[in-house]
Amino acid sequence: MRRLVALSLTALLLTSAQGFVVPWNEEARFQKLLRARDFDAIEARLTALDRDVTDPLMRDCLYNAFEGLVRDTDDATRAIDQWCQQRPSSHIAFTAKGYLYTDIAWKHRGCDFASQVPAENMRRFHEALLTAEAALTKAYALNP
Secondary structure, three states: OOOHHHHHHHHOOOOOEEEEEOOOHHHHHHHHHHOOOOHHHHHHHHHHHHHHOOOOHHHHHHHHHHHHHHHHHHHHHHHHHHHHHHHHOOHHHHHHHHHHHHHHHHHHHOOOOHOOOOHHHHHHHHHHHHHHHHHHHHHHHHHO
């Protein structure tokens, strides 16, 4: 029991340059940063999380960070487009845009069998995936 408590506390108290690393807090943190259009803080935090992506806790934090960036689709679209315009050489901004548009695509597509998805939804699905592909291709070109 002591060991379980110690491991749990260790997981909660892991720190990074930005403070405590708790995976489930990253989503809310990034929603707040995106609403404030604090692109510097977003890039700094994502860069810090990406440094140790082999650590499962850091992978969870990175995943939750991107989930936070795309939670409010309408505001996220405006904010991330603004971010890409302000920082055309930021691979992080274009990675976020690719993640966002992949998420949007699947919201249009849904989880039904393809034969049961309305044609208009499939068209929107494909359009969003093309936007995501272009953004991710640019992100990769900026930071191979």
